[in-house]
Amino acid sequence: MDFSIAAEDQQRLETLRRLGREEMRPAGWRADRAGAPLPVDDPFFVRMLAEGFGRTHWRPPGEAASEGAAQPAAPNQASSAAAQVLLAEEGAYWDRGISVALPGPGLGEPPILSMGTPEQKARFLLPFVNPQRPIWGGFAMTEPSGGSDVANIRTRARLDGDHWVLNGAKSFSGNSGRAEWIVVFATIDPALGRAGHRAFVVERGTPGLVDFRIEKKMGLRAYESTSFFLSDCRVPVANMLGGEAYYMQRSGGFKGAMNTFNAGRPAIAGMAVGIGRAVLDEAAAFMQANGLASDLRLRDRMERSRRKLKAALLLALRAAWLADQSKPNMVEASASKALAPPAAFEAASFAMEVMGPAAGRGEHLIEKLFRDVKALDIVEGTGQIQRVVMARHLVGLPN
Ligand SMILES: Cc1cc2nc3c(=O)[nH]c(=O)nc-3n(C[C@H](O)[C@H](O)[C@H](O)COP(=O)(O)OP(=O)(O)OC[C@H]3O[C@@H](n4cnc5c(N)ncnc54)[C@H](O)[C@@H]3O)c2cc1C
Missing domain, CATH: 1.20.140.10 (Butyryl-CoA Dehydrogenase, subunit A, domain 3)
Known part of the structure; x- marks a missing residue:
């Protein structure tokens, strides 16, 4: 095994160390003392955006290497999984809550990358290629009835014409109250078990995406963990990740x-x-x-x-x-x-x-x-x- 990391990841580690000391730990402390997540318009987020945070791993097809290189490297995105562990370690050393509070597509990004069609990746990740203001994405699997039993989620999805209608409740979803979109997992039929699962990108402002509440937490107060309801929430068919074909593969x-x-x-x-x-x-x-x-x-x-x-x-x-x-x-x-x-x-x-x-x-x-x-x-x-x-x-x- 070779745990050495690329020179660019070493550079990111050093940037993270500097920002951790100067910015992240003080911001995390501030949020903890206030007992509330940093507000969306906190100037800290704008400064972090200028440092390269908040960007997606995804690159638009055909983008010239020089265009990518012109953007500042995101200090929290490594070029390998091993380097990602070291960046995560360094970020949490300074403040783990702030590491999650930072703008970006967050936990919503991996399912879009692994399940999304090329068109969906472009639609939902393009705004994160070079964002002009801090923006967030969300991921909502956990439900009030329990988060461990992932296979038995209860949020229902029903096809109605060219929309899916979602009904259910989600809880403890990071940054979802401020997110541009949330990747929501639901089932078309609980009797199908895992094979019934579908993932939907629910965009902010979608009718029926309602009742956001920021949960009170004993720690990690710098970022919001949100509960919300999907009440006859109508999501366009085009927002189901991967399209129906994806789910024909076993338990997609x-x-x-x-x-x-x-x-x-x-x-x-x-x-x-x-x-x-x-x-x-x-x-x-x-x-x-x-x-x-x-x-x-x-x-x-x-x-x-x-x-x-x-x-x-x-x-x-x-x-x-x-x-x-x-x-x-x-x-x-x-x-x-x-x-x-x-x-x-x-x-x-x-x-x-x-x-x-x-x-x-x-x-x-x-x-x-x-x-x-x-x-x-x-x-x-x-x-x-x-x-x-x-x-x-x-x-x-x-x-
Ligand atoms: C800070 C924070 C951020 C989070 N962010 C997100 C997010 O962004 N998106 C999201 O979807 N969720 C998020 N979650 C939810 C998280 O994924 C769930 O809390 C977690 O999956 C556990 O679910 P639960 O809390 O409902 O506990 P439960 O599943 O109800 O479990 C309760 C207890 O029983 C134990 N238990 C359950 N089943 C078994 C079993 N079969 N065998 C042995 N023990 C068992 C569990 O280990 C636990 O100790 C977040 C939670 C926290 C605290």
Whole structure:
């Protein structure tokens, strides 16, 4: 295995480090103190746009290489899955909530890239090629009845002439309240199970896309997690990702969603490691400043935490490396996603204990990181679900 990264990715890493220190951590702290996501018109987003954030991976067909090169490189978009893990780690080191709050097509982009027709990619991703203002995309799978049992989503899609009519409720969808469009997963018939899944791009302002509510969160407050309803929401046939032919392949819609998750899990693991590294750096600084560095037991616990984080990062890099080689990585992706958040949580608990009241008053970065890290065990498949996936694989059951 070779985990070395391209020179341009190294450059992105350094840019991210500078912006993380100067911009991202202060902005994340500001949102946390306010207890609310950064508003759409926050000048921070305009500054980040100028730094190259907010762009799509997709390139218009026939675009000359020089046109692409003329645009600033997006500091959070790597040229390989392995480098993406390292960028995710660095971004989360400074502020994981801000990493998600940044403009761009977000989690909605992978299903459009993997399932969309050329016409759909152009329609929905062209605005993100060189955006003149901060714009967002959204992804909505989770429903109030539960997010883990992805195969049994309840949002219904019914064909009516040249429109699909969507009815249902979605929850905890990142940035969807401010999104230009949301990739919404629904079923044409729950009895069909996974084969009944379809993905629709629901554009902002579509009648029936209603009742957006920003959820209250214990951590990661910098970005909005939104619940909303689809109430006789009429979506043009042309907005069903891939067109009906795509779904004639076995379980196409479900597979499209799962591809999104398999690609994202090593990066989520990297984010957890980044938060873990941040808490241990803060704890080390506190120990040095308060005469605790000579305590053998504290040093031992800190070293153990650091070792677990490093092991989790190596596993995430291996999962990403396999993806880069176009090899199956489901088990490794799940293993890294199952391992890294608990390791980061353990590091954060250790840091809270070392700092005692200095952290417990809720005015120190450590306490914010302690609240932020929990979500990493939940998003894109909980730790339990990763273990279910791996255990089924071990005994030869399909996933
Ligand atoms: C910060 C944040 C951002 C998110 N962003 C998005 C987003 O952008 N788009 C989106 O669609 N969703 C998003 N989600 C939702 C996320 O995907 C779900 O929270 C997640 O899938 C878990 O679903 P749930 O919370 O409904 O828990 P449930 O599925 O109800 O599970 C509850 C508990 O039971 C456990 N459990 C469930 N089934 C099993 C089983 N078979 N075996 C063992 N244990 C099991 C789970 O691990 C969990 O601990 C986000 C969530 C958070 C917290």
